[in-house]
Amino acid sequence: MEKANSTSGLIRTKSDQLVETIAAALGAMRSSSPVSSGEAAATSGGGLESGGGLSRKSSRRLTAASPGRSGGGVGKNTHIRKSRSAQMKFDVDDLNSGAALSRASSASLGFSFSFTGFTVPPDEISDMKSYSDEEIPEDLEAGRQKKKLQTEPTLPIYLKFTDVTYKVVLKGITSTVERDILNGITGCVDPGEVLALMGPSGSGKTTLLSLLGGRVRDPTHGGSITYNDQPYSKSLKSRIGFVTQDDVLFPHLTVKETLTYAARLRLPRRLTKEEKDQRATDVIYELGLESCQDTMIGGSFVRGVSGGERKRVCIGNEIIINPSLLFLDEPTSGLDSTTALRIVDTLHDIAEAGKTVITTIHQPSSRLFLKFDKLILLGKGSLLYFGRASEAMVYFASIGCSPLIAMNPAEFMLDLANGNVTDISVPSELEDKVQLMGNSRAETKNGKPTPAVVQEYLVEAYETKVAENEKKKLRTPLAVDEEIKSKICSSKREWGASWCEQYSILFWRGLKERRHDYFSWLRITQVLATATILGLLWWQSGSNNPNELQDQAGLLFFIAVFWGFFPVFTAIFTFPQERAMLSKERAADMYRLSAYFVARTTSDLPLDLILPVLFLLVVYFMAGLRMNVGSFFLTIVTVFLCIIAAQGLGLAIGATLMDLKRATTLASVTVMTFMLAGGFFVKNVPVFISWLRFLSFNYHTYKLLLKVQYQHISHSINGVKIDNGYKEIGVLVAMVIGYRFLAYLSLRRMKLH
Numbered sequence: 001m002e003k004a005n006s007t008s009g010l011i012r013t014k015s016d017q018l019v020e021t022i023a024a025a026l027g028a029m030r031s032s033s034p035v036s037s038g039e040a041a042a043t044s045g046g047g048l049e050s051g052g053g054l055s056r057k058s059s060r061r062l063t064a065a066s067p068g069r070s071g072g073g074v075g076k077n078t079h080i081r082k083s084r085s086a087q088m089k090f091d092v093d094d095l096n097s098g099a100a101l102s103r104a105s106s107a108s109l110g111f112s113f114s115f116t117g118f119t120v121p122p123d124e125i126s127d128m129k130s131y132s133d134e135e136i137p138e139d140l141e142a143g144r145q146k147k148k149l150q151t152e153p154t155l156p157i158y159l160k161f162t163d164v165t166y167k168v169v170l171k172g173i174t175s176t177v178e179r180d181i182l183n184g185i186t187g188c189v190d191p192g193e194v195l196a197l198m199g200p201s202g203s204g205k206t207t208l209l210s211l212l213g214g215r216v217r218d219p220t221h222g223g224s225i226t227y228n229d230q231p232y233s234k235s236l237k238s239r240i241g242f243v244t245q246d247d248v249l250f251p252h253l254t255v256k257e258t259l260t261y262a263a264r265l266r267l268p269r270r271l272t273k274e275e276k277d278q279r280a281t282d283v284i285y286e287l288g289l290e291s292c293q294d295t296m297i298g299g300s301f302v303r304g305v306s307g308g309e310r311k312r313v314c315i316g317n318e319i320i321i322n323p324s325l326l327f328l329d330e331p332t333s334g335l336d337s338t339t340a341l342r343i344v345d346t347l348h349d350i351a352e353a354g355k356t357v358i359t360t361i362h363q364p365s366s367r368l369f370l371k372f373d374k375l376i377l378l379g380k381g382s383l384l385y386f387g388r389a390s391e392a393m394v395y396f397a398s399i400g401c402s403p404l405i406a407m408n409p410a411e412f413m414l415d416l417a418n419g420n421v422t423d424i425s426v427p428s429e430l431e432d433k434v435q436l437m438g439n440s441r442a443e444t445k446n447g448k449p450t451p452a453v454v455q456e457y458l459v460e461a462y463e464t465k466v467a468e469n470e471k472k473k474l475r476t477p478l479a480v481d482e483e484i485k486s487k488i489c490s491s492k493r494e495w496g497a498s499w500c501e502q503y504s505i506l507f508w509r510g511l512k513e514r515r516h517d518y519f520s521w522l523r524i525t526q527v528l529a530t531a532t533i534l535g536l537l538w539w540q541s542g543s544n545n546p547n548e549l550q551d552q553a554g555l556l557f558f559i560a561v562f563w564g565f566f567p568v569f570t571a572i573f574t575f576p577q578e579r580a581m582l583s584k585e586r587a588a589d590m591y592r593l594s595a596y597f598v599a600r601t602t603s604d605l606p607l608d609l610i611l612p613v614l615f616l617l618v619v620y621f622m623a624g625l626r627m628n629v630g631s632f633f634l635t636i637v638t639v640f641l642c643i644i645a646a647q648g649l650g651l652a653i654g655a656t657l658m659d660l661k662r663a664t665t666l667a668s669v670t671v672m673t674f675m676l677a678g679g680f681f682v683k684n685v686p687v688f689i690s691w692l693r694f695l696s697f698n699y700h701t702y703k704l705l706l707k708v709q710y711q712h713i714s715h716s717i718n719g720v721k722i723d724n725g726y727k728e729i730g731v732l733v734a735m736v737i738g739y740r741f742l743a744y745l746s747l748r749r750m751k752l753h
């Protein structure tokens with residue numbers, strides 16, 4: 001209480017002291033700001049209610065004085081008192097930045113505007129909710145007591161981008177069209193700042209974010225993007241955190257498992273496993289995920305954590321590496337305003353620790369908007385505003401665009417960027433233009449300019465009034481330490497774990513993620529049911545005469561086909577299904593592709609090998625196949641070889657096509673061809689197509705199974721010659737390796753694309 005009193009005392013004293021300075025500052029501002037003289041004149045009568053234009057420091061002071069964030073005791077109506085007194089608390093810098101102009105221009109429109117959204121009329125103030133200490137909402141209280149993540153200092157990175165352009169080539173049936181996605185975007189962001197990229201859907205936010213985050217290594221983009229005045233290099237990958245728009249997470253892992261595996265893979269090797277696990281725990285507490293840490297992430301078909309929690313896990317996955325630069329693509333989309341606020345608060349804490357944070361945002365609430373330091377407003381790929389978020393309204397007022405009714409600043413700017421000027425005053429310049437042109441190109445039904453005309457005006461206004469100034473500011477050379485320079489320029493990658501550790505982590509992660517598939521009763525029932533039906537159909541079949549032999553050979557051929565067919569169709573899903581995760585993790589240099597590939601292909605083996613054993617245990621004895629241990633064991637080995645070879649083919653098809661529809665089509669044609677060429681249906685294959693047999697794993701498996709069962713009876717069964725079997729084993733082993741190598745190469749190629 002004492003603290004609160006002394007704080008408000010300080011505020012009063014400071015504001016009193018500032019009163020004189022304000023008048024002088026306003027005078028200075030009138031001459032330096034791009035705002036029209038009429039609006040500047042209004043400033044003097046604007047009053048001091050607005051909090052607009054608060055700098056990062058001062059906006060933080062304002063936040064600190066709001067309920068829930070306040071450390072001191074608060075009494076009845078203190079919320080209002082504090083907000084208002086905090087609004088009184090601005091520096092000369094803030095004034096110079098034009099904060100007062102915002103008030104002036106809005107006051108001139110008959111209402112007073114503040115960056116907390118709307119300024120509430122005095123008679124409504126008494127109705128506003130205030131909090132006593134006991135009443136502080138749980139969520140805010142949790143945020144207040146949130147444990148801060150302790151991390152070592154990171155390399156501060158100053159991100160600068162000048163005249164960034166990007167175009168795509170759209171190939172039609174008859175022609176090729178080039179489409180500009182970004183047209184000369186310029187801006188910068190310092191360590192400790194949060195830059196928001198705002199704009200309507202399709203305005204180019206994600207594209208710009210991806211370019212800045214080094215995710216689009218497309219040489220066709222123009223302009224320059226530098227990190228501490230150095231171009232992008234591979235070593236930056238481990239200093240960049242990138243939270244994508246879609247939550248790419250494993251649905252069956254728990255929150256804790258997800259973050260722990262990320263920590264073990266991504267944190268530097270010098271940290272022990274315990275330290276890495278501790279970091280994961282710290283992040284869980286930092287993001288307030290402790291209550292759901294043992295809950296599965298969930299997905300479309302699995303119930304899991306909530307959308308907000310999932311988003312926080314995605315952020316956790318990136319902040320766990322203590323990145324210097326953190327990029328986020330719409331981290332608050334689809335979340336309620338309190339959860340969104342909590343996420344943006346977290347981003348602020350991250351920035352406060354010296355990191356550079358860039359986030360795209362769709363339609364922030366006014367409370368969220370207040371929290372951004374810098375803002376880029378995009379409209380159809382063009383820059384409509386770059387500068388301090390708190391000065392955006394002042395800027396738009398200066399070019400004659402102001403809200404006519406109380407409006408969330410973000411909503412106002414998005415309307416403008418969309419060219420929608422309903423409830424927005426347009427400059428006389430633009431009105432004149434509409435009247436002069438007076439045609440359908442410039443005018444809509446209600447006499448308002450068309451979106452295209454508004455857009456054109458905004459781009460032009462920014463280019464003529466602000467762009468050059470901003471560019472000059474960017475040109476200020478930044479003193480970069482040589483050591484820092486070398487760290488950024490280095491193209492050496494730093495893996496968080498050795499190859500073997502990566503393999504082991506990925507192997508166990510794969511087992512955990514697919515543990516439900518492993519013990520899927522459906523699969524087990526399917527295999528056992530097929531085995532039982534086969535056993536009944538071939539019940540105690542013999543091999544004493546050619547007819548019996550032919551029947552039994554049919555069973556052996558079916559076994560070869562069955563265990564060639566299933567593995568192909570399960571393996572083709574492997575890489576297409578994990579494509580998003582693989583791209584995300586490889587883009588962050590989490591592991592070597594070879595470690596992932598070997599781990600992914602071996603973590604499925606235990607189940608793939610258990611199922612055929614179960615199958616053969618049923619079929620072998622029910623069908624009365626050759627009764628000795630050696631034959632049973634060799635039958636199992638033969639089926640194993642067939643499974644691993646067929647899996648290789650499935651992996652290769654999946655990895656090459658990376659599209660399930662095309663992959664299943666190709667796989668079904670291939671499997672059918674191999675089955676037909678397998679030596680059971682056609683004995684006299686024409687010479688010109690006989691080579692097809694040698695590609696068929698069914699043929700080699702069938703031959704080996706015949707050899708195991710009947711080598712003591714005959715040298716030729718059912719038209720198939722039985723020899724020593726080495727050739728078949730050699731071909732199957734070559735297929736096991738060859739198809740996998742092909743799959744690996746395809747994955748590498750996918751990365752290059």
Ligand SMILES: Nc1ncnc2c1ncn2[C@@H]1O[C@H](COP(=O)(O)OP(=O)(O)OP(=O)(O)O)[C@@H](O)[C@H]1O
Pocket residue numbers: 168170181199200201202203204205206207208362
């Ligand atoms: N590779 C591409 N090929 C064709 N068009 C593209 C490509 N990449 C981006 N675009 C187009 O560029 C525009 C900007 O896309 P971008 O994803 O950056 O927009 P956005 O502002 O992030 O949108 P949203 O808010 O809806 O996510 C869109 O119209 C999109 O269709």
